[in-house]
Amino acid sequence: MAGKLLVIISSGEEAREKAVTGLRFAVLSKKFKWMDEVEVVLFGPSEKLATKDEEFKGLIKEGSDIGIVPIACSNIAQKDNITESLKHLGFSVDPIGPVITGFMNKGFVPMTF
Numbered sequence: 001m002a003g004k005l006l007v008i009i010s011s012g013e014e015a016r017e018k019a020v021t022g023l024r025f026a027v028l029s030k031k032f033k034w035m036d037e038v039e040v041v042l043f044g045p046s047e048k049l050a051t052k053d054e055e056f057k058g059l060i061k062e063g064s065d066i067g068i069v070p071i072a073c074s075n076i077a078q079k080d081n082i083t084e085s086l087k088h089l090g091f092s093v094d095p096i097g098p099v100i101t102g103f104m105n106k107g108f109v110p111m112t113f
Contacts, residue, residue, distance in 0.1 A: 005035040006108035008100065012045020016053065019046050022113025023059045030066050039103055040070040043096055047072050051085040064090045071099055 007026040011019040023040065030038040040063065042050055049056055050072070060070060070089075073096035077083040086093050104110060 003035050004037040004039075004103075004106065004108040005029055006039050006041065006100070006103045006110045008041045008043060008110055008112045009046040010042075010044040011113055012049045013052075014045070016049065016056075018113050019049055020053075020056060020059065022111070023056065023063070025111070025113075026068060027059055027063045027066070030063065030068055037108070038068060039108060040068055041096060041100060041103075042070055042072045042091070044073070044076055047076055047082060047086060048080055050089060050091070051082050057089065060089055060091075071096070 005026070007022050009019050009022045026038050026040045029035045050060060063070065069092055071092045071094055072086045074083070074093045075095065077086055077093050083093050
């Protein structure tokens, strides 16, 4: 085990496979302890995808079962009127700029999907 991973998923329906791949990588990284710490941030179109796509929802559940609490951007969630849906799925919904920079300041390496 080594390092801290920050998976940032911004792809939505138009690049669904990319979003699913990123989330799957995060879940497997945590499950198999490829990294010491794994955090997941959804930003932009991926937030809507999380409320609609069943496979994506399943991966979110799988991640939450092993300790990944995904974080979504509060501004986008509010604009798209999906805040409550995301919270129901187990998301923390926060202003995302300070969240991302906070993780990076703690040594997390970002990967974007």
